Amino acid sequence: MDHLARSRLNQFTAVRLDRDVERRDDPEWVAASLARPGTRFVPLWRSRSLLEHGIDDTIAIYLSLAELTEPDRIQPPTLLGNDGVRDYYAVSVTDAQKDDIHIHFPNARFTDLRRASINMAAKHAGILAYAKALHYWQHRHAFCGVCGHPNRLRSAGHRMACSNEECARETFPRIDPAIIVLVTHEDACLLGHNANWPPKIFSTLAGFVEPGESLEDAVVREVYEEAQVRLTDIRYVSSQPWPFPASAMCGFYAEAQNRNSGVSEEVVETRWFTVETLSRAVLDNEVRLSPPVSIAFRLLADWFRNHGGGDLEDLVRRQRR
Numbered sequence: 001m002d003h004l005a006r007s008r009l010n011q012f013t014a015v016r017l018d019r020d021v022e023r024r025d026d027p028e029w030v031a032a033s034l035a036r037p038g039t040r041f042v043p044l045w046r047s048r049s050l051l052e053h054g055i056d057d058t059i060a061i062y063l064s065l066a067e068l069t070e071p072d073r074i075q076p077p078t079l080l081g082n083d084g085v086r087d088y089y090a091v092s093v094t095d096a097q098k099d100d101i102h103i104h105f106p107n108a109r110f111t112d113l114r115r116a117s118i119n120m121a122a123k124h125a126g127i128l129a130y131a132k133a134l135h136y137w138q139h140r141h142a143f144c145g146v147c148g149h150p151n152r153l154r155s156a157g158h159r160m161a162c163s164n165e166e167c168a169r170e171t172f173p174r175i176d177p178a179i180i181v182l183v184t185h186e187d188a189c190l191l192g193h194n195a196n197w198p199p200k201i202f203s204t205l206a207g208f209v210e211p212g213e214s215l216e217d218a219v220v221r222e223v224y225e226e227a228q229v230r231l232t233d234i235r236y237v238s239s240q241p242w243p244f245p246a247s248a249m250c251g252f253y254a255e256a257q258n259r260n261s262g263v264s265e266e267v268v269e270t271r272w273f274t275v276e277t278l279s280r281a282v283l284d285n286e287v288r289l290s291p292p293v294s295i296a297f298r299l300l301a302d303w304f305r306n307h308g309g310g311d312l313e314d315l316v317r318r319q320r321r
């Protein structure tokens, strides 16, 4: 399997929208697209997505123009793209608009996408994650970082320009690159418990890439900082957009020199697991893993299957609660 195929297995990557890049700066095309009855809007309220929770699945709720009262004239909707049937836009909603939406959709709630996406169709989880990432960037860059004047959206939401004509500084969507790595040594893998996590949760090591580093440099530094483990072999596996709030996760496997691992202020416990000890720890509810939508879980699940452990998601479902 090549890297593209691997990455496409990760949650939030299944957005097969034509992003209509060449249309973003064509105001007439955008106006006609916005007015089309089939066009749908992804509403975001305080970075939360509108979802309806069914018995077995979670459904993304999209709005038509008619269901959107008083659209914002200053910060217009952001063009996401076309899925072959219709155009999609992201739109920020105010508290008043939110109340109107709840009248139209009494069973829907504005919810944090991270956990809710576990039971969502991949295409829609991807569209909502893409919308959330742009929304976060727009709201965190409401003012120019140079002169402090308000920024205005341009290019159908994919560019911002300072409203001070003398400055006119442009900004583009920002993503923070981060590395995430499953460290292995022979038949065992290393998981850590972060000081900020609830008890029992163990996961792969991760951290942000710093200026002046390659992705691999960041893997070497983070693993040593967090667990004092030296690596011998680093292999890139796949990547995932992770809009919680604004990361691009780059996933790696790395082989350790030995199983001497330590702790740090951030990672307060590290443990080596074989397939057998991990299975037992999960079933006995001694260890809890990150949600299956995360690349952390995907890296671990692939390692688990390749070492004869079977389906890790199935094992987690059988965990004693």
Ligand SMILES: [Zn+2]
Pocket: 144, 145, 146, 147, 148, 149, 162, 163, 164, 167, 168, 169
């Ligand atoms: Zn400015």
